[in-house]
Amino acid sequence: MTLLDYGPDAILMKGLDGRNWRLKDYEARDGYQALKRILSEKIKPEDIIAELKKSALRGRGGAGFPTGLKWSFMPRQAPGPKYVVCNSDEGEPGTCKDRDLLRYNPHSVIEGMLIAGYAMSASAGYNYIHGEVWEIYEQFEEALAEAYAAGYVGRNILGSEFSHEMHAVPGYGAYICGEETALLESLEGKKGMPRFKPPFPASYGLYGRPTTINNTETFAAVPWIMRHGADAFLALGKPNNGGTKLFSVTGHVSRPGNYEVRLGTPFARLLEMAGGVRSGRKLKGVIPGGSSMPVLPADIMMATDMDYDSIAKAGSMLGSGAVIVMDDSTCMVRALERLSYFYFEESCGQCTPCREGTGWLYRVVHRIENGFGRMQDLALLDDVSDNIAGRTICALGDAAALPVKSFIKHFRAEFVHHIEHKRCLVPKDVVEPKWGRVDAPHEPHLANSMAEAA
Ligand SMILES: Cc1cc2nc3c(=O)[nH]c(=O)nc-3n(C[C@H](O)[C@H](O)[C@H](O)COP(=O)(O)O)c2cc1C
Ligand code: SF4
Secondary structure, three states: OOOOOOOOOOOOOOOOOOOOOOHHHHOOOOOHHHHHHHHHOOOOHHHHHHHHHHOOOOOOOOOEEEEEHHHHHOOOOOOOOEEEEEEEEEOOOOOOOOOHHHHHHHHHHHHHHHHHHHHHHOOOOEEEEEEOOOHHHHHHHHHHHHHHHHHOEEOOHHHHHOEEEEEEEOOOOOOHHHOOOHHHHOOOOOOOOOOOOOOOOOOOOHOOOOOOEHHHHHHHHHHHHHOOOOHEEEEEEEEOEEOEEEEEEHHHHHOOOEEEOOOEEEEEHHHHHOOOOOOOOEEEEEEEEEEOOOOOHHHHHHHOOEOHHHHHHHHHOEEEEEEEEOOOOOHHHHHHHHHHHHHHHHOOOHHHHHHHHHHHHHHHHHHHHHHOOOOOOHHHHHHHHHHHHOOOOHHHHHHHHHHHHHHHHHHHHHHHHHHOOOOOOOOOOOOOOOOOOOOOOOHHHHHHHHHOOO
Protein backbone atom coordinates (compact mmCIF):
# COMPACT_ATOMS: atom_id res chain seq x y z
CA MET A 1 0.00 0.00 0.00
CA THR A 2 1.43 3.41 -0.97
CA LEU A 3 1.86 5.82 1.89
CA LEU A 4 0.12 9.18 1.86
CA ASP A 5 2.69 11.87 1.14
CA TYR A 6 2.61 14.70 3.65
CA GLY A 7 6.31 15.46 3.21
CA PRO A 8 9.57 14.03 4.58
CA ASP A 9 9.32 15.77 7.97
CA ALA A 10 5.83 14.55 8.84
CA ILE A 11 5.41 13.12 12.35
CA LEU A 12 1.63 13.27 12.91
CA MET A 13 0.84 11.99 9.42
CA LYS A 14 3.79 9.62 9.13
CA GLY A 15 3.24 6.02 7.96
CA LEU A 16 -0.41 6.53 6.98
CA ASP A 17 -1.82 4.86 3.90
CA GLY A 18 -5.46 5.86 4.13
CA ARG A 19 -6.59 2.52 5.55
CA ASN A 20 -4.46 2.05 8.65
CA TRP A 21 -6.53 4.28 10.93
CA ARG A 22 -7.85 1.55 13.19
CA LEU A 23 -6.78 0.86 16.77
CA LYS A 24 -4.50 -2.08 15.93
CA ASP A 25 -2.67 0.05 13.32
CA TYR A 26 -2.28 2.94 15.75
CA GLU A 27 -0.95 0.60 18.43
CA ALA A 28 1.52 -0.81 15.89
CA ARG A 29 2.80 2.76 15.46
CA ASP A 30 3.38 2.99 19.26
CA GLY A 31 -0.04 4.52 19.80
CA TYR A 32 -1.39 4.74 23.37
CA GLN A 33 2.14 4.10 24.72
CA ALA A 34 2.26 7.64 26.11
CA LEU A 35 -1.06 7.20 27.93
CA LYS A 36 0.01 3.79 29.27
CA ARG A 37 3.26 5.21 30.63
CA ILE A 38 1.52 8.20 32.23
CA LEU A 39 -0.98 5.94 33.99
CA SER A 40 1.45 3.18 35.02
CA GLU A 41 4.11 5.60 36.29
CA LYS A 42 1.45 7.91 37.78
CA ILE A 43 3.14 10.92 36.17
CA LYS A 44 1.99 14.08 37.92
CA PRO A 45 -0.39 16.33 35.92
CA GLU A 46 1.87 19.34 36.60
CA ASP A 47 4.80 17.46 35.04
CA ILE A 48 2.80 16.87 31.85
CA ILE A 49 1.90 20.55 31.69
CA ALA A 50 5.54 21.51 32.30
CA GLU A 51 6.58 19.21 29.43
CA LEU A 52 4.09 20.85 27.11
CA LYS A 53 5.31 24.32 28.08
CA LYS A 54 8.87 23.25 27.33
CA SER A 55 7.88 21.81 23.93
CA ALA A 56 6.61 25.23 22.77
CA LEU A 57 3.49 23.62 21.34
CA ARG A 58 1.20 26.45 20.28
CA GLY A 59 -2.51 26.06 19.54
CA ARG A 60 -3.09 25.01 15.94
CA GLY A 61 -6.64 26.43 15.76
CA GLY A 62 -5.82 30.02 14.91
CA ALA A 63 -4.37 32.19 17.64
CA GLY A 64 -1.22 30.14 18.33
CA PHE A 65 -1.72 30.38 22.11
CA PRO A 66 0.82 28.27 24.09
CA THR A 67 -0.92 24.98 24.93
CA GLY A 68 0.91 24.23 28.21
CA LEU A 69 0.02 27.68 29.52
CA LYS A 70 -3.64 27.21 28.54
CA TRP A 71 -3.76 23.86 30.35
CA SER A 72 -2.26 25.47 33.46
CA PHE A 73 -5.27 27.84 33.67
CA MET A 74 -7.60 24.91 34.37
CA PRO A 75 -8.56 24.84 38.08
CA ARG A 76 -7.69 21.15 38.50
CA GLN A 77 -8.60 21.02 42.16
CA ALA A 78 -12.06 22.57 41.70
CA PRO A 79 -14.77 20.09 42.78
CA GLY A 80 -17.30 18.80 40.24
CA PRO A 81 -17.11 18.01 36.55
CA LYS A 82 -14.52 19.60 34.27
CA TYR A 83 -14.31 19.17 30.54
CA VAL A 84 -11.95 18.93 27.60
CA VAL A 85 -13.31 19.99 24.21
CA CYS A 86 -11.73 19.30 20.85
CA ASN A 87 -12.49 21.88 18.19
CA SER A 88 -12.84 19.97 14.91
CA ASP A 89 -15.25 22.49 13.44
CA GLU A 90 -12.72 23.51 10.78
CA GLY A 91 -14.72 26.16 8.98
CA GLU A 92 -11.98 28.63 8.12
CA PRO A 93 -11.90 28.96 4.31
CA GLY A 94 -8.83 27.17 2.98
CA THR A 95 -8.40 24.88 5.99
CA CYS A 96 -8.78 21.13 5.44
CA LYS A 97 -6.19 19.52 7.74
CA ASP A 98 -8.22 18.48 10.81
CA ARG A 99 -10.45 16.27 8.67
CA ASP A 100 -7.29 14.46 7.43
CA LEU A 101 -6.17 13.87 11.01
CA LEU A 102 -9.60 12.52 11.95
CA ARG A 103 -9.85 10.46 8.79
CA TYR A 104 -6.40 8.91 8.80
CA ASN A 105 -5.19 9.09 12.41
CA PRO A 106 -8.22 9.47 14.72
CA HIS A 107 -6.67 7.61 17.66
CA SER A 108 -3.91 10.23 17.92
CA VAL A 109 -6.64 12.80 18.66
CA ILE A 110 -8.35 10.49 21.15
CA GLU A 111 -5.06 9.78 22.95
CA GLY A 112 -4.25 13.51 23.03
CA MET A 113 -7.67 14.29 24.51
CA LEU A 114 -7.22 11.54 27.13
CA ILE A 115 -3.83 12.89 28.18
CA ALA A 116 -5.42 16.35 28.39
CA GLY A 117 -8.24 14.92 30.50
CA TYR A 118 -5.74 13.33 32.86
CA ALA A 119 -3.52 16.43 33.09
CA MET A 120 -6.47 18.72 33.82
CA SER A 121 -8.55 16.29 35.93
CA ALA A 122 -11.40 16.48 33.42
CA SER A 123 -14.19 13.95 33.72
CA ALA A 124 -15.30 14.02 30.08
CA GLY A 125 -14.22 15.11 26.62
CA TYR A 126 -16.23 16.20 23.59
CA ASN A 127 -15.06 16.30 20.00
CA TYR A 128 -17.16 18.81 18.03
CA ILE A 129 -16.81 17.76 14.38
CA HIS A 130 -17.66 19.82 11.30
CA GLY A 131 -21.04 18.47 10.18
CA GLU A 132 -20.42 18.78 6.46
CA VAL A 133 -17.83 15.98 6.58
CA TRP A 134 -20.28 13.44 7.96
CA GLU A 135 -18.30 10.31 7.07
CA ILE A 136 -15.47 11.60 9.25
CA TYR A 137 -17.81 12.01 12.17
CA GLU A 138 -19.00 8.42 11.70
CA GLN A 139 -15.44 7.14 11.39
CA PHE A 140 -14.43 8.97 14.57
CA GLU A 141 -17.37 7.32 16.34
CA GLU A 142 -16.00 3.94 15.18
CA ALA A 143 -12.51 4.75 16.43
CA LEU A 144 -13.95 5.92 19.75
CA ALA A 145 -15.91 2.66 20.11
CA GLU A 146 -12.65 0.73 19.55
CA ALA A 147 -10.93 2.81 22.23
CA TYR A 148 -13.80 2.20 24.69
CA ALA A 149 -13.73 -1.55 23.97
CA ALA A 150 -9.98 -1.69 24.60
CA GLY A 151 -10.32 0.07 27.95
CA TYR A 152 -8.57 3.30 26.89
CA VAL A 153 -11.72 5.37 27.54
CA GLY A 154 -14.33 5.01 30.27
CA ARG A 155 -14.14 4.07 33.94
CA ASN A 156 -10.81 3.18 35.56
CA ILE A 157 -8.82 3.40 32.34
CA LEU A 158 -6.33 0.51 32.01
CA GLY A 159 -7.00 -0.40 35.64
CA SER A 160 -5.96 3.02 36.95
CA GLU A 161 -7.91 5.49 39.07
CA PHE A 162 -8.37 7.74 36.05
CA SER A 163 -11.87 7.72 34.52
CA HIS A 164 -12.81 9.75 31.48
CA GLU A 165 -15.84 9.58 29.16
CA MET A 166 -15.64 10.83 25.57
CA HIS A 167 -18.27 11.83 23.01
CA ALA A 168 -18.32 12.94 19.38
CA VAL A 169 -20.81 15.65 18.44
CA PRO A 170 -21.54 16.83 14.89
CA GLY A 171 -21.80 20.54 14.13
CA TYR A 172 -23.94 21.75 11.24
CA GLY A 173 -21.50 23.85 9.27
CA ALA A 174 -21.85 27.39 10.68
CA TYR A 175 -18.44 29.07 10.61
CA ILE A 176 -19.12 30.90 13.86
CA CYS A 177 -19.45 27.59 15.73
CA GLY A 178 -15.65 27.25 15.43
CA GLU A 179 -15.32 30.21 17.83
CA GLU A 180 -14.80 28.47 21.13
CA THR A 181 -17.66 29.95 23.14
CA ALA A 182 -20.12 29.67 20.22
CA LEU A 183 -19.03 26.03 20.02
CA LEU A 184 -19.84 25.57 23.71
CA GLU A 185 -23.29 27.10 23.21
CA SER A 186 -23.86 24.76 20.26
CA LEU A 187 -22.68 21.76 22.30
CA GLU A 188 -25.23 22.72 24.94
CA GLY A 189 -27.92 22.54 22.24
CA LYS A 190 -28.35 26.29 21.86
CA LYS A 191 -27.87 28.63 18.90
CA GLY A 192 -24.13 28.95 18.20
CA MET A 193 -23.50 32.51 19.33
CA PRO A 194 -20.26 33.63 21.02
CA ARG A 195 -20.35 34.47 24.71
CA PHE A 196 -19.02 37.64 26.33
CA LYS A 197 -15.56 37.05 27.84
CA PRO A 198 -14.58 37.11 30.67
CA PRO A 199 -15.47 34.71 32.15
CA PHE A 200 -13.23 32.52 29.99
CA PRO A 201 -13.98 28.81 29.45
CA ALA A 202 -11.29 27.80 31.97
CA SER A 203 -13.56 29.08 34.72
CA TYR A 204 -16.99 29.05 33.03
CA GLY A 205 -17.14 26.72 30.04
CA LEU A 206 -19.39 23.85 29.00
CA TYR A 207 -22.53 23.78 31.21
CA GLY A 208 -20.85 26.48 33.26
CA ARG A 209 -18.01 24.17 34.30
CA PRO A 210 -14.23 24.65 33.86
CA THR A 211 -13.37 23.68 30.28
CA THR A 212 -10.30 23.64 28.06
CA ILE A 213 -10.75 23.87 24.30
CA ASN A 214 -8.04 22.96 21.83
CA ASN A 215 -7.84 22.34 18.14
CA THR A 216 -7.70 18.80 16.70
CA GLU A 217 -4.09 19.16 15.56
CA THR A 218 -3.07 20.51 18.96
CA PHE A 219 -4.41 17.39 20.70
CA ALA A 220 -2.88 15.10 18.04
CA ALA A 221 0.60 16.50 18.79
CA VAL A 222 0.40 15.73 22.53
CA PRO A 223 1.04 11.92 22.41
CA TRP A 224 4.11 12.47 20.21
CA ILE A 225 5.49 14.99 22.70
CA MET A 226 4.88 12.67 25.63
CA ARG A 227 6.52 9.75 23.78
CA HIS A 228 9.57 11.53 22.40
CA GLY A 229 10.00 14.36 24.88
CA ALA A 230 9.59 18.12 24.76
CA ASP A 231 13.16 18.71 23.59
CA ALA A 232 12.69 16.53 20.50
CA PHE A 233 9.48 18.37 19.60
CA LEU A 234 11.04 21.78 20.15
CA ALA A 235 14.04 20.80 18.03
CA LEU A 236 11.77 20.07 15.07
CA GLY A 237 10.77 23.73 14.94
CA LYS A 238 12.42 26.82 16.37
CA PRO A 239 12.38 28.57 19.74
CA ASN A 240 8.85 29.53 20.75
CA ASN A 241 7.51 27.58 17.73
CA GLY A 242 7.88 23.90 18.56
CA GLY A 243 7.19 20.97 16.25
CA THR A 244 5.70 20.49 12.83
CA LYS A 245 2.57 22.09 11.40
CA LEU A 246 0.05 20.87 8.86
CA PHE A 247 -0.45 23.44 6.13
CA SER A 248 -3.39 23.23 3.73
CA VAL A 249 -2.00 24.70 0.54
CA THR A 250 -4.78 25.70 -1.87
CA GLY A 251 -5.35 28.01 -4.81
CA HIS A 252 -3.09 28.39 -7.80
CA VAL A 253 -0.56 25.65 -7.13
CA SER A 254 0.07 22.51 -9.16
CA ARG A 255 -0.40 20.06 -6.27
CA PRO A 256 -2.84 21.50 -3.72
CA GLY A 257 -3.11 19.53 -0.50
CA ASN A 258 -2.02 19.16 3.10
CA TYR A 259 1.71 19.22 3.87
CA GLU A 260 3.28 18.70 7.29
CA VAL A 261 6.52 20.65 7.67
CA ARG A 262 8.74 21.82 10.50
CA LEU A 263 7.77 25.24 11.84
CA GLY A 264 10.32 27.67 10.40
CA THR A 265 10.38 26.03 6.95
CA PRO A 266 10.76 28.74 4.26
CA PHE A 267 7.53 29.49 2.40
CA ALA A 268 9.44 28.94 -0.88
CA ARG A 269 10.06 25.32 0.18
CA LEU A 270 6.39 24.73 1.07
CA LEU A 271 5.37 26.19 -2.30
CA GLU A 272 7.81 23.86 -4.02
CA MET A 273 6.29 20.86 -2.17
CA ALA A 274 2.88 21.92 -3.46
CA GLY A 275 4.23 21.81 -7.01
CA GLY A 276 4.90 25.55 -7.28
CA VAL A 277 2.65 28.14 -8.86
CA ARG A 278 0.68 26.53 -11.71
CA SER A 279 2.51 26.58 -14.99
CA GLY A 280 3.14 29.78 -16.85
CA ARG A 281 1.97 32.04 -14.04
CA LYS A 282 3.65 34.28 -11.48
CA LEU A 283 2.94 34.42 -7.76
CA LYS A 284 0.97 37.53 -6.84
CA GLY A 285 -0.11 37.18 -3.22
CA VAL A 286 -0.66 34.71 -0.42
CA ILE A 287 -3.03 34.56 2.54
CA PRO A 288 -0.78 32.56 4.85
CA GLY A 289 -3.14 31.46 7.64
CA GLY A 290 -6.73 31.13 6.50
CA SER A 291 -9.00 33.75 4.99
CA SER A 292 -9.28 35.85 8.15
CA MET A 293 -5.58 36.70 8.11
CA PRO A 294 -4.02 39.63 6.23
CA VAL A 295 -2.85 38.95 2.66
CA LEU A 296 0.85 39.38 1.86
CA PRO A 297 2.39 40.15 -1.54
CA ALA A 298 4.64 37.63 -3.31
CA ASP A 299 8.00 39.27 -2.52
CA ILE A 300 7.32 39.36 1.23
CA MET A 301 6.08 35.76 1.29
CA MET A 302 9.03 34.45 -0.69
CA ALA A 303 11.35 35.88 1.99
CA THR A 304 9.33 34.56 4.96
CA ASP A 305 9.49 31.38 7.02
CA MET A 306 6.36 29.46 8.01
CA ASP A 307 6.22 29.90 11.78
CA TYR A 308 4.12 32.01 14.10
CA ASP A 309 6.75 34.67 14.82
CA SER A 310 8.10 35.04 11.25
CA ILE A 311 4.65 35.44 9.70
CA ALA A 312 3.71 37.97 12.40
CA LYS A 313 6.89 39.91 11.63
CA ALA A 314 5.97 39.88 7.94
CA GLY A 315 2.60 41.49 8.80
CA SER A 316 0.13 38.61 8.92
CA MET A 317 -0.65 35.58 11.10
CA LEU A 318 -0.09 31.83 10.77
CA GLY A 319 -3.68 31.23 11.90
CA SER A 320 -4.97 27.77 11.09
CA GLY A 321 -2.23 27.12 8.52
CA ALA A 322 -4.41 27.50 5.42
CA VAL A 323 -2.12 28.88 2.76
CA ILE A 324 -4.16 30.42 -0.07
CA VAL A 325 -1.92 31.01 -3.08
CA MET A 326 -2.95 33.54 -5.73
CA ASP A 327 -1.18 33.95 -9.06
CA ASP A 328 -1.19 36.90 -11.46
CA SER A 329 -4.54 35.89 -12.93
CA THR A 330 -6.21 36.95 -9.67
CA CYS A 331 -8.20 40.16 -9.50
CA MET A 332 -7.57 41.29 -5.92
CA VAL A 333 -10.76 43.36 -5.85
CA ARG A 334 -12.80 40.32 -6.81
CA ALA A 335 -10.93 38.17 -4.29
CA LEU A 336 -11.69 40.65 -1.51
CA GLU A 337 -15.30 40.91 -2.64
CA ARG A 338 -15.64 37.13 -2.22
CA LEU A 339 -14.02 37.14 1.21
CA SER A 340 -16.14 40.06 2.41
CA TYR A 341 -19.28 38.26 1.28
CA PHE A 342 -18.28 35.26 3.37
CA TYR A 343 -17.90 37.27 6.60
CA PHE A 344 -21.11 39.18 5.91
CA GLU A 345 -22.93 35.86 5.51
CA GLU A 346 -21.34 34.25 8.56
CA SER A 347 -21.72 37.08 11.10
CA CYS A 348 -24.02 35.86 13.87
CA GLY A 349 -25.46 39.37 14.10
CA GLN A 350 -25.06 39.83 17.86
CA CYS A 351 -22.95 42.98 17.78
CA THR A 352 -23.75 46.05 15.72
CA PRO A 353 -20.25 46.80 14.33
CA CYS A 354 -20.00 43.28 12.92
CA ARG A 355 -23.61 42.84 11.83
CA GLU A 356 -23.80 46.21 10.06
CA GLY A 357 -20.12 46.64 9.21
CA THR A 358 -19.61 43.34 7.39
CA GLY A 359 -22.52 44.11 5.05
CA TRP A 360 -21.18 47.62 4.54
CA LEU A 361 -17.71 46.32 3.66
CA TYR A 362 -19.15 43.82 1.23
CA ARG A 363 -21.39 46.33 -0.52
CA VAL A 364 -18.60 48.89 -0.98
CA VAL A 365 -16.13 46.33 -2.37
CA HIS A 366 -18.94 44.97 -4.54
CA ARG A 367 -19.60 48.33 -6.13
CA ILE A 368 -15.90 48.94 -6.76
CA GLU A 369 -15.65 45.55 -8.46
CA ASN A 370 -18.67 46.36 -10.58
CA GLY A 371 -17.45 49.75 -11.80
CA PHE A 372 -19.49 51.98 -9.49
CA GLY A 373 -16.77 52.78 -6.96
CA ARG A 374 -15.69 56.28 -5.87
CA MET A 375 -12.22 57.27 -4.80
CA GLN A 376 -13.44 58.08 -1.27
CA ASP A 377 -14.58 54.46 -0.94
CA LEU A 378 -11.02 53.42 -0.12
CA ALA A 379 -10.95 55.67 2.95
CA LEU A 380 -14.47 54.53 3.79
CA LEU A 381 -13.41 50.87 3.75
CA ASP A 382 -10.51 51.71 6.04
CA ASP A 383 -12.79 53.63 8.39
CA VAL A 384 -15.48 50.92 8.54
CA SER A 385 -12.79 48.28 9.16
CA ASP A 386 -11.34 50.37 12.02
CA ASN A 387 -14.81 50.64 13.52
CA ILE A 388 -15.27 46.86 13.52
CA ALA A 389 -11.86 45.57 14.61
CA GLY A 390 -11.50 45.27 18.38
CA ARG A 391 -15.08 46.43 19.05
CA THR A 392 -16.96 43.16 18.95
CA ILE A 393 -17.72 40.18 21.19
CA CYS A 394 -15.64 37.75 19.17
CA ALA A 395 -12.81 37.80 16.66
CA LEU A 396 -15.03 37.34 13.61
CA GLY A 397 -15.23 41.12 13.49
CA ASP A 398 -11.42 41.35 13.25
CA ALA A 399 -11.45 38.52 10.71
CA ALA A 400 -13.74 40.56 8.48
CA ALA A 401 -11.80 43.81 8.89
CA LEU A 402 -8.17 42.69 8.64
CA PRO A 403 -8.30 41.26 5.09
CA VAL A 404 -9.90 44.49 3.81
CA LYS A 405 -7.15 46.68 5.24
CA SER A 406 -4.39 44.40 3.99
CA PHE A 407 -5.78 44.01 0.45
CA ILE A 408 -6.01 47.80 0.08
CA LYS A 409 -2.59 48.34 1.66
CA HIS A 410 -0.75 45.92 -0.62
CA PHE A 411 -2.82 46.09 -3.81
CA ARG A 412 -4.11 49.67 -3.74
CA ALA A 413 -3.25 50.29 -7.40
CA GLU A 414 -5.74 47.61 -8.44
CA PHE A 415 -8.53 49.18 -6.43
CA VAL A 416 -7.70 52.63 -7.85
CA HIS A 417 -7.68 51.22 -11.39
CA HIS A 418 -11.11 49.67 -10.86
CA ILE A 419 -12.47 52.99 -9.66
CA GLU A 420 -10.82 55.17 -12.35
CA HIS A 421 -11.33 52.88 -15.34
CA LYS A 422 -14.40 50.98 -14.18
CA ARG A 423 -12.72 47.73 -15.12
CA CYS A 424 -10.06 45.34 -13.95
CA LEU A 425 -6.30 45.81 -14.20
CA VAL A 426 -5.83 42.11 -14.86
CA PRO A 427 -6.49 41.41 -18.58
CA LYS A 428 -10.00 40.04 -19.18
CA ASP A 429 -8.79 36.86 -20.89
CA VAL A 430 -6.72 36.03 -17.79
CA VAL A 431 -9.21 36.61 -14.96
CA GLU A 432 -11.06 33.44 -14.07
CA PRO A 433 -14.86 33.28 -14.34
CA LYS A 434 -16.75 34.61 -11.36
CA TRP A 435 -17.70 32.04 -8.73
CA GLY A 436 -20.80 30.15 -9.75
CA ARG A 437 -22.99 28.94 -6.90
CA VAL A 438 -23.42 32.16 -4.97
CA ASP A 439 -23.82 34.55 -7.93
CA ALA A 440 -27.57 34.79 -7.64
CA PRO A 441 -27.89 36.51 -4.24
CA HIS A 442 -25.54 39.26 -5.38
CA GLU A 443 -27.90 41.30 -7.45
CA PRO A 444 -30.00 42.70 -4.56
CA HIS A 445 -26.78 43.80 -2.84
CA LEU A 446 -25.64 45.42 -6.08
CA ALA A 447 -28.85 47.44 -6.12
CA ASN A 448 -28.19 48.52 -2.51
CA SER A 449 -24.59 49.48 -3.17
CA MET A 450 -25.59 51.51 -6.23
CA ALA A 451 -28.17 53.34 -4.19
CA GLU A 452 -25.56 54.08 -1.50
CA ALA A 453 -23.14 55.39 -4.14
CA ALA A 454 -25.76 57.68 -5.69
C1 LIG B 1 -14.95 33.02 13.93
C2 LIG B 1 -13.97 32.04 14.49
C3 LIG B 1 -13.92 30.75 13.99
C4 LIG B 1 -13.01 29.83 14.52
N1 LIG B 1 -12.98 28.57 13.98
C5 LIG B 1 -12.12 27.65 14.51
C6 LIG B 1 -12.10 26.33 14.00
O1 LIG B 1 -12.82 25.97 13.06
N2 LIG B 1 -11.24 25.44 14.58
C7 LIG B 1 -10.42 25.79 15.64
O2 LIG B 1 -9.69 24.96 16.15
N3 LIG B 1 -10.42 27.05 16.12
C8 LIG B 1 -11.26 27.98 15.59
N4 LIG B 1 -11.28 29.23 16.13
C9 LIG B 1 -10.42 29.51 17.29
C10 LIG B 1 -11.10 29.01 18.58
O3 LIG B 1 -11.92 30.04 19.10
C11 LIG B 1 -10.07 28.63 19.65
O4 LIG B 1 -9.19 29.70 19.83
C12 LIG B 1 -9.26 27.38 19.33
O5 LIG B 1 -10.10 26.28 19.07
C13 LIG B 1 -8.34 27.06 20.49
O6 LIG B 1 -7.56 25.94 20.19
P1 LIG B 1 -5.96 26.01 20.15
O7 LIG B 1 -5.50 26.75 21.37
O8 LIG B 1 -5.53 24.60 20.14
O9 LIG B 1 -5.61 26.76 18.90
C14 LIG B 1 -12.15 30.20 15.59
C15 LIG B 1 -12.20 31.49 16.09
C16 LIG B 1 -13.10 32.41 15.55
C17 LIG B 1 -13.14 33.80 16.10
S1 SF4 C 1 -18.26 39.74 16.18
FE1 SF4 C 1 -19.82 39.14 14.69
S2 SF4 C 1 -19.86 36.92 14.81
FE2 SF4 C 1 -18.78 37.62 16.66
S3 SF4 C 1 -20.38 37.80 18.23
FE3 SF4 C 1 -20.27 39.79 17.23
S4 SF4 C 1 -21.79 39.72 15.57
FE4 SF4 C 1 -21.41 37.61 16.22
